[in-house]
Amino acid sequence: MEALQARIESFAKAKRVKNPAKPSSTITLKWPHPAHFTATSESLAEAGFYFNPSLEDRDNVTCYMCDKQLSDWEAQDDPFDIHWEKRGVKCCWAAVRCGLRGDMDRHGAFIFPDKSRLPSSKAMERARLETFSAGDGWMHDQDANHGANSRKMAHAGFVYTPQHAGDDLATCLYSKPASRQSRAASTSKQQHKELSVPTKTHDGSGEDESDAAPPSRRSRAASSSAKGRKLARSQSRTELGDVAEGADEDDAGEAEEEVV
Ligand SMILES: [Zn+2]
Incomplete structure (x- = not known):
């Protein structure tokens, strides 16, 4: 998932998981949030994440570099800021990419x-x-x-x-x-x-x-x-x-x- 395109495409693919209530069937998990969310397939992918849902965390994403998992996205949640805040010290992608905003002035x-x-x-x-x-x-x-x-x-x-x-x-x-x-x-x-x-x-x-x-x-x-x-x-x-x-x-x- 180091390739940007693969991460973007992960959000377009539905993931099938077993239905615990009915093991013979599966449940299809799709990226559940609308385009007006700050966290989109593009912003998440550029921030290092790919779609990696589970039944419990249907909007879970994982960082290709540090494997950090994040879920329960809300409309204003920003993937860059969150990755930087949580993993800026340990994840090289969070450090080099997601931390860039803090290096800049408002212009x-x-x-x-x-x-x-x-x-x-x-x-x-x-x-x-x-x-x-x-x-x-x-x-x-x-x-x-x-x-x-x-x-x-x-x-x-x-x-x-x-x-x-x-x-x-x-x-x-x-x-x-x-x-x-x-x-x-x-x-x-x-x-x-x-x-x-x-x-x-x-x-x-x-x-x-x-x-x-x-x-x-x-x-x-x-x-x-x-x-x-x-x-x-x-x-x-x-x-x-x-x-x-x-x-x-x-x-x-x-x-x-x-x-x-
Ligand atoms: Zn990371």
């Missing part, structure tokens, strides 16, 4: 009031590195000569954000779209020098017509056999659009729409 600019959460801190680098252990781990670690091993990626500011099985998409959650053109491999560290002073806004410069809003830098590292080719492509996709949400209702509209 979505990074200010890092908690200096231990600076991207350059050892704790945050460790958390980023841990994301690369999800599932079968970072595939490029199997190649000792690959320039974009997980340690280098984490040191350079990237977290592992696979969209589907076998994906090697990594994302810098601090970067703004205008600076996203990057190659993930050996140059990633150099290109992420700005991690030490990442205090500028994430609202985009508008110079990228395709997706000016979301604050992310994403890279897919190519296999080492692709030497000489472009080693990675970088995207600024929309899954992270909610980074700025909650900071300001007026600003949140577009981003929310784009959360996938």
Whole structure:
């Protein structure tokens, strides 16, 4: 469930469980909450959760990274905030992703009031590195000569954000779209020098017509056999659009729409 798409799809699939009152039959459990809930399949999935219901907890979700289970969702419950509050110290995804809001001011600019959460801190680098252990781990670690091993990626500011099985998409959650053109491999560290002073806004410069809003830098590292080719492509996709949400209702509209 390390892939975002798998987590999203888990909410669309009904789960069948045995009916304790009638063992020969089953009960079908579907995600029970309406779309106006803050906790949607998209927000839950981006916050790290997949649908994992039981008869007792029909809206139970589980974190792909730390296995934390949460249920009894109410309309205003926010998956990011709750994951961060409950597991921010122990879960790397809660730390690197769900805690981002606390790093920003109300306009979505990074200010890092908690200096231990600076991207350059050892704790945050460790958390980023841990994301690369999800599932079968970072595939490029199997190649000792690959320039974009997980340690280098984490040191350079990237977290592992696979969209589907076998994906090697990594994302810098601090970067703004205008600076996203990057190659993930050996140059990633150099290109992420700005991690030490990442205090500028994430609202985009508008110079990228395709997706000016979301604050992310994403890279897919190519296999080492692709030497000489472009080693990675970088995207600024929309899954992270909610980074700025909650900071300001007026600003949140577009981003929310784009959360996938
Ligand atoms: Zn977790």
